[in-house]
Amino acid sequence: MKKLLIVSFMTTALIYTAATPRVGAQDCSTPGPFREVMQQLTKECKNLGGADLAKCVASAPLYTKIIAIWNNLAGNGPLKIGPREAVYNQTEAGDIVPPGDRRYLAAPSDKSSVTLSVKKKGGKGKVVLSICKVNGDGIPTHLDTFTFQPDAPVGQEYRKTFSGALGQGFDMFMDGQGLLTQFQYDLKLSK
Numbered sequence: 001m002k003k004l005l006i007v008s009f010m011t012t013a014l015i016y017t018a019a020t021p022r023v024g025a026q027d028c029s030t031p032g033p034f035r036e037v038m039q040q041l042t043k044e045c046k047n048l049g050g051a052d053l054a055k056c057v058a059s060a061p062l063y064t065k066i067i068a069i070w071n072n073l074a075g076n077g078p079l080k081i082g083p084r085e086a087v088y089n090q091t092e093a094g095d096i097v098p099p100g101d102r103r104y105l106a107a108p109s110d111k112s113s114v115t116l117s118v119k120k121k122g123g124k125g126k127v128v129l130s131i132c133k134v135n136g137d138g139i140p141t142h143l144d145t146f147t148f149q150p151d152a153p154v155g156q157e158y159r160k161t162f163s164g165a166l167g168q169g170f171d172m173f174m175d176g177q178g179l180l181t182q183f184q185y186d187l188k189l190s191k
Helices: 002-017 033-045 055-056 060-074
Strands: 091-096 100-107 113-123 126-134 140-148 156-163 168-178 183-190
Touching: 033 055, 033 060, 033 126, 033 168, 055 060, 091 100, 091 168, 100 183, 113 140, 113 168, 126 156, 126 183, 140 156, 168 183
Parallel strands: none
Antiparallel strands: 091 183, 100 168, 113 156, 113 183, 126 140, 126 168
């Protein structure tokens, strides 16, 4: 009886995991709190004397204040700058076990372009990478989607430069697909 219950539970969990609808990576499912923080940053920027968020982050003295406000707004919530922040010019190493996912959020850029690099370091997991930018009004724009196939060789790299980055926050969503495989990677957002 105990074995039957365990098998039944595992079967139910497997069906639930496989059948649960997932938001497509290309849909820019940028979290509402991130969009709200971008809107709040725009308001704070205007309070500091900037015309808009792009002009604030282009000004070195204001950019420092905007990042301090970002950290304050993020608090201990889902946007807390920490292990899932995409820190500009810093490599983030990670591991996804599908059907899990990982999201990296980056504070508004003070440069006109940014380059994203995601390199496969190991594993056999399939991962769909979606990149969006979010303006000061909290409106996301889908930039690109790329799929790392399960048989992709170690060392395969997605690398792309995006223009129009000034004053934009970035949302990189990595959607692990399949079951109980791994995908190890390095992610770097450069400006």
